[in-house]
Amino acid sequence: MNAKSLYQEVILDHNRKPRNYGTLDDASHQAVGHNPLCGDRLDITLNLNDEHIDKIAFHGESCAICKASASMMTAAVKGKTYAYAETMIKEFRDMATGKLNLDNPHHLGRLTVFSGIQDLPTRVKCAILPWHTLHAALNSVAGASTEAEHDPANASTV
Amino acid sequence: MNAKSLYQEVILDHNRKPRNYGTLDDASHQAVGHNPLCGDRLDITLNLNDEHIDKIAFHGESCAICKASASMMTAAVKGKTYAYAETMIKEFRDMATGKLNLDNPHHLGRLTVFSGIQDLPTRVKCAILPWHTLHAALNSVAGASTEAEHDPANASTV
Amino acid sequence: MKIIDTKFESQTVTNNMESTRLDFPILKLKVNNKPLVYLDSAASSQMPQVVIDRLSYYHTAQHANINRGVHYLSETATAAYNAARCKLQQFVNAKEDREIIFTSGTTDAINLVMHGYGRKFIKAGDEIILSTLEHHSNIVPWQMLAEETGAKIRVIPINDAGELLIDEYEKLFNKRTKFVSLIHVSNSLGSINPIKSVIAFAHTHGVPVLIDGAQAAPHMSIDVQDLDCDFYAFSAHKLCGPTGVGVLYGKEELLESMQPFKGGGDMIATVSFEKTTYNTIPHKFEAGTPPIAAAIGFGTAIDYLSTLGLDEIHAYETDLLNYATEQIKQIPGVHIIGTAADKTAILSFVIDGIHPHDIGTLLNQDGIAIRTGHHCTQPVMQRFQIPATSRASFAFYNNKTEVDALVAGIHAVKQVFS
Amino acid sequence: MKIIDTKFESQTVTNNMESTRLDFPILKLKVNNKPLVYLDSAASSQMPQVVIDRLSYYHTAQHANINRGVHYLSETATAAYNAARCKLQQFVNAKEDREIIFTSGTTDAINLVMHGYGRKFIKAGDEIILSTLEHHSNIVPWQMLAEETGAKIRVIPINDAGELLIDEYEKLFNKRTKFVSLIHVSNSLGSINPIKSVIAFAHTHGVPVLIDGAQAAPHMSIDVQDLDCDFYAFSAHKLCGPTGVGVLYGKEELLESMQPFKGGGDMIATVSFEKTTYNTIPHKFEAGTPPIAAAIGFGTAIDYLSTLGLDEIHAYETDLLNYATEQIKQIPGVHIIGTAADKTAILSFVIDGIHPHDIGTLLNQDGIAIRTGHHCTQPVMQRFQIPATSRASFAFYNNKTEVDALVAGIHAVKQVFS
Numbered sequence A, B: 001m002n003a004k005s006l007y008q009e010v011i012l013d014h015n016r017k018p019r020n021y022g023t024l025d026d027a028s029h030q031a032v033g034h035n036p037l038c039g040d041r042l043d044i045t046l047n048l049n050d051e052h053i054d055k056i057a058f059h060g061e062s063c064a065i066c067k068a069s070a071s072m073m074t075a076a077v078k079g080k081t082y083a084y085a086e087t088m089i090k091e092f093r094d095m096a097t098g099k100l101n102l103d104n105p106h107h108l109g110r111l112t113v114f115s116g117i118q119d120l121p122t123r124v125k126c127a128i129l130p131w132h133t134l135h136a137a138l139n140s141v142a143g144a145s146t147e148a149e150h151d152p153a154n155a156s157t158v
Numbered sequence C, D: 001m002k003i004i005d006t007k008f009e010s011q012t013v014t015n016n017m018e019s020t021r022l023d024f025p026i027l028k029l030k031v032n033n034k035p036l037v038y039l040d041s042a043a044s045s046q047m048p049q050v051v052i053d054r055l056s057y058y059h060t061a062q063h064a065n066i067n068r069g070v071h072y073l074s075e076t077a078t079a080a081y082n083a084a085r086c087k088l089q090q091f092v093n094a095k096e097d098r099e100i101i102f103t104s105g106t107t108d109a110i111n112l113v114m115h116g117y118g119r120k121f122i123k124a125g126d127e128i129i130l131s132t133l134e135h136h137s138n139i140v141p142w143q144m145l146a147e148e149t150g151a152k153i154r155v156i157p158i159n160d161a162g163e164l165l166i167d168e169y170e171k172l173f174n175k176r177t178k179f180v181s182l183i184h185v186s187n188s189l190g191s192i193n194p195i196k197s198v199i200a201f202a203h204t205h206g207v208p209v210l211i212d213g214a215q216a217a218p219h220m221s222i223d224v225q226d227l228d229c230d231f232y233a234f235s236a237h238k239l240c241g242p243t244g245v246g247v248l249y250g251k252e253e254l255l256e257s258m259q260p261f262k263g264g265g266d267m268i269a270t271v272s273f274e275k276t277t278y279n280t281i282p283h284k285f286e287a288g289t290p291p292i293a294a295a296i297g298f299g300t301a302i303d304y305l306s307t308l309g310l311d312e313i314h315a316y317e318t319d320l321l322n323y324a325t326e327q328i329k330q331i332p333g334v335h336i337i338g339t340a341a342d343k344t345a346i347l348s349f350v351i352d353g354i355h356p357h358d359i360g361t362l363l364n365q366d367g368i369a370i371r372t373g374h375h376c377t378q379p380v381m382q383r384f385q386i387p388a389t390s391r392a393s394f395a396f397y398n399n400k401t402e403v404d405a406l407v408a409g410i411h412a413v414k415q416v417f418s
């Protein structure tokens, strides 16, 4: 897949009409993701209820790849359990860095549209940032804000 | 001239039987030459009488090129005037660095045996050290010891 | 045959400078099946064949460690290394070759001055003047110094065009002002600063000035004696030379007065555990085995550029810049950042609603290499309240066809996002 | 044809290691009409064709500035640079690739630790342990630190063979001991220090240890996890790689705890004039454009050496050393300096009544390249009360024929002075 087709498939939809865009006023968990080297910044707020992600929202300033990734991610994890989301986070990161064999069973669904990102190494971190931030949010103390850049997993990708 | 013939001509004689080797007890001028990068060290003592170098002596630890240069130098400047010695110093330095045209008149006499040194750039400083030290001695306050390494002329050759 | 034909053609079609692109093998690459359009020379320039060959020749027939070696290879390598120093001396018209210190790059050079001059002479309460335009490499070292010593940093502001506010600069001076460190040409905006008068003013206050010339030296002729700067720093890899080497020019008296930066071999005269004495300049500041091959390659790059002529390079690039500026500013939604009256061929821009990174990735799809991001000048980004720009930077080996490709590429990017 | 014949011949005559000399174009040189006999690899090794070619290829098809570039060349160069880091990681068996910092050489690496660790953690009255064997690059930085902070330097003495006195080492420890910085293999004598036990002892006192591996890494396999050293430094140019690049290995926790050495681009996370935050390791210590090409070439050199096998190299060179030692010590009036039980293939010697510089110049007349002088180890010279030595140093591309040439050359030198 080349960059243009990646852009066309993903952008056309999610960049212009991002899903779950905004902030939850009553969030139980939240995190701020920040990629200082390219200026991307992403806020994620979510409500974890009985291990389920009841509600989730994101906003921020970022490139189209990051925004589309965030938008599709929120749609994909909404209503899922904490454990399910963590599995997706791991699978997405593996896919983006070329470590996931998509022929094996996985839970990424339409998110496989991002598999081409592995050929654009400098953009991998854009696609991954929302997932790191979600991971940080899921593991945050209620109301605490975590800088995803201090997450060692993210640190190694910047 | 290759290195071997330079060595043969100069060494055979002056390295084994250096002229004016030793120290003058009643020196009017003196200097210590030091090439820290190769460990060469040379003491020169001399008596300047009515602008003439009446007596001169050297001793020290050095390679054969330096020793032979010192030995021949002392023989050459003994009895000469301060001004004449300074002219020889300049001519020798120019010859060693390839700047003297030996076809023009000069005062170096048998010292032209060192003209081949210009093809051995790292050894130029060995041949020149006695001349820098002589220069330092001639311009020293009576009895003072000058470290030739602080002479900018020498400093630029180490 | 083909190469000669092309050369002939390009010489007749445009001018002589353009034919230089044939000297650069990398410019023949295809990227994504499109001819490479390399517009990232401000980040790093490409290398002409003559420099590539010089490096190979050095490693094939001349290499050994330099200084103090009495054998043929060491003497040959030493002579070539010293010759490179003399070429650099002439290139910037320094008075003495020992005023040229080989460093590992501009960053290393600025850090050398910070450690060697700053940590020796700048004290708590003293002030250091920088500008909003600085590259991080001319900010962070001084911040480190300020943190260590308690000195203060004062910043010359810029206007909306990206030009220094000289009045404000002059107002910054007071008795505590001890150093000025200033970028010659902005790497993110292209602004050429009026450094000669800036330096003269600082000198009326007895304050020494370091000029970060990383973006100037490749594009205009530099005369450090005419400028009367105290230090001037630049990197080989932006001058068609190798990575890993750069130059710090410094006035002899200043270099002599400074403490060494790094300790090691060759920078000493004598060493014992009781007492160590330092070598003369430039050696005092060149501890350890230097980047011998890279310095020699740098010398060859300087020869190459000097043959072209820096004034000719400047004129050609200015023409290219004007052409590109005209084209780009006509594209709806595109805004040029950095519109100083006096500029080198650097074109930073933003496009409404499209993030620079997406622009960069999509242009690359068409073989066009630009740089996107903050360009190591976050204060400039903050000044213009943008996270990043897209930057096309031109060298003498670029041509108008490539500008046209960039313009077409930008239209295509807008199409994707339309 | 000729080359293939020679190769075949050398393979049958001796062994496989010797045929490697055909990979090194410079070894085909004639000097003063004699075949070059290069016995100065301890100063700088030569470069195999595969590394020369790698550098040319990089400049012909892959160069751009690394990090943050979204275009093809920048991504290619970044990937190649990172791959080189991973090769180095494997080469010394570091746990993480981010524990490998590219520096401009061993000297730069040691200075990095001095500024980054020493200036942060070592205070007045603290003690730093070095040894008599150290190269100036592992003395002067610590003297600079001692002068700045008021720390003290303690020195491990050596015996007449050039071996560390381990008992004396252990006695140096006390509560004020804060750092040990030790040469792995002496560059002037060849002594291999028992660093594993030295490190273990320092660790019983909670003291970190830096190992200067400049002369060890080229000649034996290094496992930093097994050694448990805290830092390990070496230079590419002694490992068949280019000048201008080296490596500092450091344990992650230590590197994290240190302050940066040089400020500049890429070593920061965010910069403003108010507050700057630093990037993660290794970037925190790689300010500015690194020696990209040289690091990539270093990686190729590491591949080359790893294919030969460091254990095989060590065995071959030991055999060569033993042969050379036997030959040289039989020459009347010649004295070997450095007779440690455990040595790399370094042979320092003096000849009665003949100054080393004269020996070096005369051997060069026969095409034989050795190094003469103090080898940046003046304290070793002081210990043996000599101003200088002649040093022949061997690499895996040398052979016994060359040892014979050296022996014949020494006889000829003695003849001149007879």
Ligand SMILES: Cc1ncc(COP(=O)(O)O)c(C=O)c1O
Pocket: C265, C287, C288, C289, C290, D042, D043, D105, D106, D107, D108, D135, D137, D138, D183, D185, D186, D187, D212, D213, D214, D215, D235, D237, D246, D376
């Ligand atoms: C033992 C030792 N340490 C340090 C160095 C310094 O290495 P470099 O000059 O590459 O910085 C050398 C090389 O001369 C050496 O032999």
Ligand SMILES: Cc1ncc(COP(=O)(O)O)c(C=O)c1O
Pocket: C042, C043, C105, C106, C107, C108, C135, C137, C138, C183, C185, C186, C187, C212, C213, C214, C215, C235, C237, C246, C376, D265, D287, D288, D289, D290
């Ligand atoms: C203006 C300016 N200063 C300093 C630097 C740093 O140069 P280097 O990375 O070669 O040390 C650069 C290059 O990025 C630059 O453009």
